[in-house]
Amino acid sequence: MIHDTANIYDSAIIGEGTKVGAFAEIGRDVVIGKNCQIGCSAFIPENVIVRDNVFIGPHVVFTNDKHAPSNGAWRDEPPTIVGNGASIGANATILPNITIGANSKIGAGSVVTKNVESDSTVVGVPAKRVG
Numbered sequence: 001m002i003h004d005t006a007n008i009y010d011s012a013i014i015g016e017g018t019k020v021g022a023f024a025e026i027g028r029d030v031v032i033g034k035n036c037q038i039g040c041s042a043f044i045p046e047n048v049i050v051r052d053n054v055f056i057g058p059h060v061v062f063t064n065d066k067h068a069p070s071n072g073a074w075r076d077e078p079p080t081i082v083g084n085g086a087s088i089g090a091n092a093t094i095l096p097n098i099t100i101g102a103n104s105k106i107g108a109g110s111v112v113t114k115n116v117e118s119d120s121t122v123v124g125v126p127a128k129r130v131g
Contacts, residue, residue, distance in 0.1 A: 003040075015052065039090065047074060047096070050082045057090035057108065064096045083118060092127075 002008065003022040012026045015034035020026065024038050027045040032038070036050060039058035047064040050056070065074045074096060082088070082100045089108030100106065101118030110127040120129050 021058065033084070047077070047079045048082075049079050051084040051086075051102070053085045054082050055087040056082075057088055057092065059091045060088050060094070061092075062094045062096075066096050086116075 002020040005022045006020045006024045006026070008014065008020065008026040009028045011028050012030045014020070014032050015036065017035040018032055018038065020038045021040035021042065023040055024042045025044065026032065029046055030044050030048050032050040033052035033054065035052055036054045036056070038056045039060065041059045042056050043061045045062060045064045048062050062080055078097050080094060080096055080098050083102035083104065085103040086100050088106040089110065091109045092106050093111045095113050098112055098115055100112070100116045101120065103119045104116045105121040106112060106116065106127065107121070107123030110123050111125045112122065113126040116122050121131050122129050
């Protein structure tokens with residue numbers, strides 16, 4: 001189910017069973033796996049790959065440009081990858097070129113500035129591992 005107000009670029013790939021909420025933006029060439037949930041007003045720009053069974057809460061923002069405006073130089077950088085089964089809480093911000101490991105959890109409102117290990121939980125600004 002993709003909400004009528006979601007803006008999804010034609011070149012984006014959305015897996016079977018994925019739900020996209022109202023006013024979400026999914027950019028050019030973004031890949032989203034199967035059975036994901038993308039919350040309302042989430043922003044997922046070019047150079048992001050989301051694997052299967054991922055939860056992305058409302059108002060989550062992914063970024064793709066470390067040194068804006070770089071006039072597209074970020075396209076030569078590695079993509080941000082969200083591993084299978086990861087969960088990203090509402091209003092989190094994910095900086096570019098980050099790998100979020102499988103089954104990891106990102107707390108609401110966190111700012112992720114570094115890779116997140118699989119099966120871990122990170123919270124805060126900047127996000128740090130807890131537990």
